[in-house]
Amino acid sequence: MVGFAAGLLDAAVRASTVFIFAALGEIISERGGVLNLGVEGMMLVGALGGFATTVVTGSYWLGFAAGMALGAALALIHAFLCITLKSSQVISGVMLTLLGTGLTTYFGTDWVNESIDGFPQMTLPLVGEYLVGIPVIGEAFFRSTAPDFIALALVPTVWWFLFRTNLGLEVISVGEDPETADTMGVDVFKMRYLCVLLGGAFAGAAGAHLSLAFSQLWATGMVAGRGWIAVALVIFAQWRPERALVGAYLFGLLDALQLRSQGIDLALDPASPLAGVVNPALELLMHPTIMSTYPYLATIVVLVVTVVRFDDSRLGAPSALLEPYSRETD
């Protein structure tokens, strides 16, 4: 049982990294006042770009950087459309997801079935060797791939950046009240560009982690809705990095459970009175295909619970989210 728990936790921690990267990026972007619904597309582009770069150059670090750059490149289109052209953030985001899906399907066919040596397992530098031996959590938290560690380190970093640095507070002010921020001398346009590009780079990193560390392969459409889950996660996290970490673990655990469900046998003894009802129900609910829908259903449930529990003002959404800023009005 301890072995199973340790294995499950280990898998959950690794599955959560994607959500951490993507959700942190989305938090930065939305804190600046720009909703990015293109995360899914940016993740796909990051995943394929990172993979292809790694195959060609042999360096997974270069691949990871390429993934981030491509995510940011797609985000640049979003920034241009939403900030400069003041287009609808919803349309632009959905369009970029479609574009990312199309482009990666189009260019990705050549790379399917290529094999790579992605990020290797390693212990956390300096202290990892001593901590790996801790039962249950040791392997999960202290032996992992480099991007897993980076993602974890980014949670306090982004928190510190947003709430403790001047630049971060300027980001928040631009998302809450761009007019006032502008009056105070903050360059709203520049700041929003920065947020959207950072968000895109994080989404690219999420994708690159998926193809270079998590599954070490490229498959068409491999992000499989995780980008959308990340968008929902931000609402669940109420735009706070530390809560996004909790949410990411929740979904990582669901992902891990689904992959390891075959090892679980909950069926009742056929002789017991409820077996006729319970066992077929369990068989249906534990069917791998059906289980693969749980993360999506759980996201909806979590979203509803979050929204119902908090009214808009206490939910914490940046006030100027979705509102293009223009100086010439009024």
Next chain:
Amino acid sequence: MNLSVELEAREDVPAWLVYGTPVFTVVGALALSAVALVALSVNPVAAYGTMFVETLTNPFGLRQTATRTVPLVLTGLAVYLPLRAGLWNVGAEGQLYMGAVVGTWIGVNVSLPMVALVPLAILGAGVAGGIWAGIPGYLRAKWDVNEIITTLLLTFVAVQIASYLVRGPMQGGLGNIPGSAELLDAAKYPTIPVLEVHAGFLVGLLAVAVTAVLVARTRMGFEVTFVGSNPLAAAQAGMSTARVYLFVFLVGGAFAGIGGFSEISGVQGRLRPAFSPDYGFTAIPIALLGRNGAVRVLIAAVFFAVLFVGGSRLEVSYGVPAALVDVIQALVILCLITAEFFKRYSVDVQLAEERTPTDGEPGGAA
């Protein structure tokens, strides 16, 4: 010397721009896609000739286009109606799948004459699609839960459910190939004489007519448009935005569900996993292009049907991957929202010798 860009919000939009936008959009997208074609060393002029001219000048191409239009226009309406109310249904694909599942189940298991079975299956498919869209609609109406995320997530669920069913409980006699049993003959759309297109085409046209009348001629349609243009004013005028939200999702989802069954009944004959080449997602640009009226949704659906049919010709003749069609679609939307900008603002670009220090450059921050 400085380049100065002045933006001015337009008071009203000139007529040539209103009607020209979709045309410019499409032309712009095709020009951008030509770059991709050239990169594949395919002559874009010859390729577009194959895609459009050849498709639209022979009877086979025309029939295929008409057939492809059916699921596209029905899912297009499923996105269009909520869009009128200011909401996003990005989950028409899931509603299409749920409609296909229920419609197929009826078409395989219920024994009735065609005049009763086809309408029954359409009804079942419509109810299934309506419920699938109704869930996000209800959540949005009641609690303001973001409909974009919920409709999309439910799509992933629907596709998995269909996949589970055709490999398990609904698996038909196909050996190891996943798929349902073949629909009863009485559940298959008859072919329209002369046109030689299945009757789903008429169902699609009927849906367009119903939507057009609904939006333009009924009280509910008026409320939908009002809520879509100004929800606060609508609420003050005593309209229930919640009722409108639920309505557009129920009706829209029903259309998408019927689209799913139409594809099975008119084309495929049996339900297979992943039977749809993303009809429900293509519906998003279709609804965007046609957002000013149901008939325009139909025109946009035909355009995308030509892209699908022409795209597969391109694949055969030039070895261009089918995903290029996806890229063209995305580029159409890209051009569309760029064109929106020019509809809203007039841009005055000038070369100025000297710029005043206070000259804020709102549009030039890029």
